Amino acid sequence: MSTVFLLDPLVCLGKPDLYLKVNQQLQGYFDRVGRAMRPAEKILVAWIPAAPTPTPLDLLVYFTPVEYSVVSRFFGKPVDPLAVSHWGYTQFQTANGRVTVAASEVYAKSLEPDLLAKLAFHELMHNKLVTGNGLHTRNGLAQATVGPNTDLSAENIADLAAAMHNPVPQWTGGVDLLLSARRLRDAGDPLWYL
Numbered sequence: 001m002s003t004v005f006l007l008d009p010l011v012c013l014g015k016p017d018l019y020l021k022v023n024q025q026l027q028g029y030f031d032r033v034g035r036a037m038r039p040a041e042k043i044l045v046a047w048i049p050a051a052p053t054p055t056p057l058d059l060l061v062y063f064t065p066v067e068y069s070v071v072s073r074f075f076g077k078p079v080d081p082l083a084v085s086h087w088g089y090t091q092f093q094t095a096n097g098r099v100t101v102a103a104s105e106v107y108a109k110s111l112e113p114d115l116l117a118k119l120a121f122h123e124l125m126h127n128k129l130v131t132g133n134g135l136h137t138r139n140g141l142a143q144a145t146v147g148p149n150t151d152l153s154a155e156n157i158a159d160l161a162a163a164m165h166n167p168v169p170q171w172t173g174g175v176d177l178l179l180s181a182r183r184l185r186d187a188g189d190p191l192w193y194l
């Protein structure tokens with residue numbers, strides 16, 4: 001069994017029902033992926049309030065506010081979530097042509113649970129399929145623009161089901177960075193996001 005960890009250390013979703021709805025929708029998507037695996041497997045989707053310890057078969061996605069890209073800190077390259085059209089970001093570190101760590105985030109530009117779940121699934125496809133813009137040539141939730149009318153497709157399910165056993169280590173260093181930013185923000189520091 002693998003786990004999809006959802007993290008929101010900066011509490012940008014905020015409302016209990018929002019967490020529940022995003023979790024339920026993603027669980028539904030990953031139930032379909034798990035059923036398409038041979039043999040079928042259970043994939044658990046869960047919010048985790050502490051620092052997770054994912055195995056390379058697990059997945060992890062951060063939800064962040066538009067002021068703060070945590071993945072850009074992982075990658076060492078600035079990203080302004082307000083300036084990018086994509087409402088999420090996934091990056092990889094590689095060594096000798098192999099991916100050593102992957103990091104994904106979704107910007108909570110909208111507090112629409114359906115959209116947040118779809119964006120998270122999109123970034124997790126980038127992550128598990130270890131692919132950049134090439135993903136956007138696929139249909140359904142793999143398309144470059146994911147909106148309320150975009151849906152999980154048979155192709156998405158098949159692509160991810162085939163990849164779930166590929167080990168992709170997940171970056172957990174974002175938790176501490178986001179918790180530090182939260183402490184500054186909650187203490188009233190106007191530059192908390194820098």
Ligand SMILES: [Zn+2]
Nearest residue numbers: 122126135144
């Ligand atoms: Zn994308």
